Amino acid sequence: MRHPGPEHTPWPAEAADRYRAAGHWRGRSFGAALSALAAEHRDRTAVVGASAAGPARLTYRELDDRAHRVAAGLRDLGVRAGDRVVLQLPNVPEFATTLFGLFRAGAWPVLALPAHREAELRHFAEQTDAVAIVTVDAHEGHDHAATARRVADAVPAVRHLLVLGDPPPGAVDLSSVAAPPRDLPDPDAGGVAFLQLSGGTTGLPKLIPRTHDDYLYSVRESARICLLGPDDAYLAALPVAHNFPLSSPGVLGALHAGACAVLAPDPFPETVFRLVERERVTITGVVPPLAVAYARAAAATARDLSSLRLLQVGGARCSPAQVARVAAALGCAVQQVYGMGEGLVCYTRPDDPPEAVLGTQGTPISPDDELRVVEPGAPAHAEVPPGEVGELLVRGPYTIRGYYRAAEHNATAFTPDGFYRTGDLVRRDAAGRVTVVGRIKDQINRGGEKIAVEEVEGHLLAHPAVLDAAVVGVADDYLGQRSCAYVVLDGDAAEPPTPPQLRRFVRDRGVAPFKVPDRVLVLDRFPVTGVGKTSRRALRAALATLAALTPDGGARVEEDRG
Numbered sequence: 001m002r003h004p005g006p007e008h009t010p011w012p013a014e015a016a017d018r019y020r021a022a023g024h025w026r027g028r029s030f031g032a033a034l035s036a037l038a039a040e041h042r043d044r045t046a047v048v049g050a051s052a053a054g055p056a057r058l059t060y061r062e063l064d065d066r067a068h069r070v071a072a073g074l075r076d077l078g079v080r081a082g083d084r085v086v087l088q089l090p091n092v093p094e095f096a097t098t099l100f101g102l103f104r105a106g107a108w109p110v111l112a113l114p115a116h117r118e119a120e121l122r123h124f125a126e127q128t129d130a131v132a133i134v135t136v137d138a139h140e141g142h143d144h145a146a147t148a149r150r151v152a153d154a155v156p157a158v159r160h161l162l163v164l165g166d167p168p169p170g171a172v173d174l175s176s177v178a179a180p181p182r183d184l185p186d187p188d189a190g191g192v193a194f195l196q197l198s199g200g201t202t203g204l205p206k207l208i209p210r211t212h213d214d215y216l217y218s219v220r221e222s223a224r225i226c227l228l229g230p231d232d233a234y235l236a237a238l239p240v241a242h243n244f245p246l247s248s249p250g251v252l253g254a255l256h257a258g259a260c261a262v263l264a265p266d267p268f269p270e271t272v273f274r275l276v277e278r279e280r281v282t283i284t285g286v287v288p289p290l291a292v293a294y295a296r297a298a299a300a301t302a303r304d305l306s307s308l309r310l311l312q313v314g315g316a317r318c319s320p321a322q323v324a325r326v327a328a329a330l331g332c333a334v335q336q337v338y339g340m341g342e343g344l345v346c347y348t349r350p351d352d353p354p355e356a357v358l359g360t361q362g363t364p365i366s367p368d369d370e371l372r373v374v375e376p377g378a379p380a381h382a383e384v385p386p387g388e389v390g391e392l393l394v395r396g397p398y399t400i401r402g403y404y405r406a407a408e409h410n411a412t413a414f415t416p417d418g419f420y421r422t423g424d425l426v427r428r429d430a431a432g433r434v435t436v437v438g439r440i441k442d443q444i445n446r447g448g449e450k451i452a453v454e455e456v457e458g459h460l461l462a463h464p465a466v467l468d469a470a471v472v473g474v475a476d477d478y479l480g481q482r483s484c485a486y487v488v489l490d491g492d493a494a495e496p497p498t499p500p501q502l503r504r505f506v507r508d509r510g511v512a513p514f515k516v517p518d519r520v521l522v523l524d525r526f527p528v529t530g531v532g533k534t535s536r537r538a539l540r541a542a543l544a545t546l547a548a549l550t551p552d553g554g555a556r557v558e559e560d561r562g
Contacts, residue, residue: 007192007209011401015397016190024366026217027213029103029189031067031104031187034064038060040258043059044059048262051093060258063100066178068181069178070104071103071184073178077177079107083131084108084110086109086110087134088144088241090136090139108193113239113242114144117142118510120510120511121147121148123204124197125152133158144163145161145163197341204455209403215398222345225365228254230259232259233262235272235275237290238315240263243339244315269298272294273294274303276305283309284308284310285312286312291313291318298330305330310332311332314336314337315337316445334357342420343398343400344364344394344396344420344422346364346365347365349363356433363433364434368396369396370396371392373390389437391440394422395417424440425438445481456517467489470526482519485502
């Protein structure tokens with residue numbers, strides 16, 4: 001299969017030399033980093049979680065040994081350096097052993113989320129020519145093994161299906177992918193280590209190539225900023241394949257610090273509070289809706305949460321009132337985090353004044369992060385005055401210079417001098433702190449999960465009775481936003497679909513559950529401009545207002561709140 005664009009756009013030589021001279025890039029791979037940690041911390045607990053065989057506690061030495069064995073087993077299967085492997089596992093210890101095993105084998109993990117379904121997995125496999133898919137048999141009621149089997153059958157490049165738990169016929173039991181450790185060539189630290197997924201504002205997620213050098217720098221500095229040490233326990237409440245719980249400071253930051261990474265099977269208060277008490281968790285990171293839920297639940301729990309010193313809130317903007325409420329309810333410090341899989345991460349700091357923690361998303365990790373706030377769509381140098389709102393552009397030692405195999409998109413997503421156009425509207429104060437105020441592009445942020453409206457509209461328009469569709473985000477006190485889909489149906493259709501049927505239609509097309517519209521309304525017609533044309537921007541703005549009103553003007557409305 002031919003793919004447009006390079007697999008990895010390198011940093012210019014001058015910038016790379018500068019980052020190495022500054023000590024940001026240290027020429028060490030993930031596998032080498034884990035071996036050094038295992039030598040230093042040996043019998044300290046590295047990872048705690050519930051595996052397919054039951055509760056598991058891995059020491060640093062055990063984690064390193066299992067990663068070596070997985071790497072050897074992968075090589076015996078025929079997985080080679082540079083091969084892409086879609087990795088879709090929930091928060092289980094096997095995620096860590098498989099991830100580091102792939103790193104050691106020189107293969108590139110493609111980090112899919114447990115919520116992804118057939119449409120997304122097929123896209124990842126086709127876009128990367130993946131040779132294998134690693135998944136779980138079932139999770140939260142979904143048959144992941146069957147989904148992965150269909151993708152493997154449809155994508156010729158996929159030769160292996162590895163399943164944790166009960167593998168179907170033709171698949172390999174992931175627990176059997178192990179062989180005696182042997183020396184394997186250490187990957188180039190400046191080369192691609194893995195592929196992450198973009199939040200995406202149009203269509204399916206773009207793939208983000210992260211190198212050993214750039215990502216380990218982000219991990220090290222995140223651990224330092226968050227004051228992580230060997231006595232800490234980090235709880236991964238969100239799916240660990242997300243950039244936030246993986247590296248900000250996340251599981252990888254905890255391992256870098258010699259701390260313990262605790263993997264929660266779900267993010268709900270009962271589960272999280274139980275693990276905080278049992279493992280003496282000191283730090284965790286969640287999206288604002290979960291932080292609010294924890295604050296509400298804390299008043300009624302009998303669990304001992306006194307070990308928790310820091311709750312990070314990221315993935316979506318948290319209002320100052322919510323931050324204050326969460327900190328008071330949980331009795332710990334709150335840190336705001338703003339970042340993206342493409343690179344840039346900002347944190348509020350322990351010594352920031354209260355108003356900065358409450359109302360901003362902090363400052364960047366690196367002194368070599370270059371930020372520009374410009375007029376939206378303007379050239380990179382057309383910066384707005386300090387304190388005014390504009391689009392954020394960024395480049396630096398851990399911000400990519402291009403997406404994977406996406407030459408056409410890269411031409412607009414990056415400026416000619418290498419700045420990434422984030423699409424975020426921000427303002428910066430005199431101290432350089434960033435406050436996020438919105439998005440330029442159409443995107444719904446549903447509790448930290450990003451929904452590209454164009455993708456969902458495309459699924460709705462695939463229904464033969466749907467003439468037009470528009471998906472908008474509607475404010476929601478709990479999730480921040482929910483999705484509302486408006487459709488115009490073919491009046492001549494023999495059996496026009498009902499809103500519940502349309503929601504089911506989208507779900508059955510194999511998309512992640514969070515992308516299925518929360519609400520569907522059927523209209524006789526869409527609003528039009530003065531000259532009779534449908535303006536997509538005006539339409540979405542009008543429909544966002546309409547969502548909270550009783551439509552008039554003869555419009556027929558059927559709705560389903562699902």
